[in-house]
Amino acid sequence: MSVSRPSNVSHETDVFRHTPLRYMGYANEVGEAFRSMVPRSVVYASYAVASVYVLADASSKGLNSSTVTNTAERKTKGSPVVAFTDALVWQSLASVVIPGFTINRICAGATFTLRHIAPKVPIIGRKWISTIIGLLAIPVIIHPIDRSVDFLMDSSIRKVYLCKTSSAK
Numbered sequence: 001m002s003v004s005r006p007s008n009v010s011h012e013t014d015v016f017r018h019t020p021l022r023y024m025g026y027a028n029e030v031g032e033a034f035r036s037m038v039p040r041s042v043v044y045a046s047y048a049v050a051s052v053y054v055l056a057d058a059s060s061k062g063l064n065s066s067t068v069t070n071t072a073e074r075k076t077k078g079s080p081v082v083a084f085t086d087a088l089v090w091q092s093l094a095s096v097v098i099p100g101f102t103i104n105r106i107c108a109g110a111t112f113t114l115r116h117i118a119p120k121v122p123i124i125g126r127k128w129i130s131t132i133i134g135l136l137a138i139p140v141i142i143h144p145i146d147r148s149v150d151f152l153m154d155s156s157i158r159k160v161y162l163c164k165t166s167s168a169k
Helices: 020-033 040-066 071-077 080-117 123-154 157-167
Strands: none
Touching (some): 020 040, 020 080, 020 123, 040 080, 080 123, 080 157
């Protein structure tokens, strides 16, 4: 079990992961989808929104972990530093880096393909089509990326700090 996710036993609702607030983490994907149509500053602003979301979630996880007094729950959630770091790394990868890159490449690929298969379509039409393709891809990529980041972290960094947390009884 990861330290950043609530235990199934406690039935907690994680406001950053299980409510519509989660979509703030995908603001940069929307920015990437519109990259060809808006000024760079708008794309950068979308990354700022997603980054604030990431920091808010990580801070929340760290603060929640610091208030835990139950030893069994402390083992599950980890120390405040571990909980903060885990959420920061997870959210950075799953909400900003990987989806932003993915949507950027999907839109670039769509633009490239449209330029070659539909050269007579006006450039603004090709931009809108690639933007729509990028926007439609966002809900498709969310869960596979989340699961992949869980697997990546469970197979690497979480082994390191979960081992240290368990041995520091």
